[in-house]
Amino acid sequence: MSNEDETIDTAAVGASVVTSTESNSKRSGSSSGGASDNNIVKTIIFDVDDTLYDVASGFTIHRQGEVIYQYMVDHLQFKSIEEAKIIRDKYFKLYHSTGKALTVAQSEDELPVGAPTFDIQHMAQYWVDHLNYNILWGCDSTYASTTKKNYDKLKKSIKIVAFSNGPRSYVVKVLKTLQLWDLFGSNEDADDGKYVFGVDDVLPYCKPEKESFEKIFDTTGKTIRPEECIMVEDSMKNIRAAKALGMKTILITGSSEDGRDLSGDAPSTNDPAVDIAFQTIEEMKTKLPGLWQNPSIFEPY
Structure with missing residues (x-):
């Protein structure tokens, strides 16, 4: 893609x-x-x-900021929040969907070398478990x-x-x-x-x-x-x-x-x-x- x-x-x-x-x-x-x-x-x-x-x-800036960047560090092997932010923000501006943004970023080899395959369902469950819904x-x-x-x-x-x-x-x-x-x-x-x-x-x-x-x-x-x-x-x-x-x-x-x-x-x-x-x-x-x-x-x- x-x-x-x-x-x-x-x-x-x-x-x-x-x-x-x-x-x-x-x-x-x-x-x-x-x-x-x-x-x-x-x-x-x-x-x-x-x-x-x-x-x-x-709530949106909470989800699309600190929580998604931490997910990318924890599960997609980005070295820092700052590096994760650069890639996520670049593709999110194009697609307005973090799931599609990271899917495309992976297809274009923008994820760290050796990172596991991005799974939108895994990311979704992370949001379900870690967001502050209050x-x-x-x-x-x-x-x-x-x-x-x-x-x-x-x-x-x-x-x-x-x-x-x-x-x-x-x-x-x-x-x-x-x-x-x-x-x-x-x-x-x-x-x-x-x-x-x-x-x-x-x-x-x-x-x-x-x-x-x-x-x-x-x-x-x-x-x-x-x-x-x-x-x-x-x-x-x-x-x-x-x-x-x-x-x-x-x-x-x-x-x-x-x-x-x-x-x-x-x-x-x-x-x-x-x-x-x-x-x-x-x-x-x-x-x-x-x-x-x-x-x-x-x-x-």
Whole structure:
């Protein structure tokens, strides 16, 4: 696997975004006319990290900083935290997924000589075992009760999907810690996690590559039509990719920029690929009340 093979064609995505955004603008009419085929929503896809919890909690920088660097020293034979940081950060800037970043780094002989084969499941288990999940509660101790109550109601009429660039076992741990796991089951009461996807479910792709989104559409039984789907994200690259595929978009900005791992991908609320932006997902009920109607309606204006 080479960088050339894996590099995302951002120019092509950008062109598609402009076309899709213009088309979306033409479709969007006044909300006073009620439901139309253009604003009905049947699926919401949530990113997990810095979306289902606030980036300002510091959990992401904890995971993608001290913990992953120590993993690379302990298990991939890097001589120091500093050396590990150089390699991880280099590839993470390209792929926004540590699992894919280290997979590609290994294929390009960037891991230390004699290092064991990188195993994304091994890394995921390290995160499950070594991260301080109490940090997730750092910003809002009422998160579980308020958010879960709202989204339990939403799930009655909308398919709710979780799609992360983190490995699945880690994503499961986060969702269960946040008490949101059963939102992503196969029906109102299921806790089977049928609609939870990690990067290991879509490799060799990852967000924002369009093939990763297409795998999600296919795996859910081809019942997701992009134009009837909302992507909820904190990453501008992923927002633009979703819009290029014809999806509606919600940008989660976070309550502050403290703790953001990639400052170059910071939220840009004026970007044409963004349909609506707010700080945390708790605001969705008040900013987009139409989603709780039957049928669910996306009315961001």
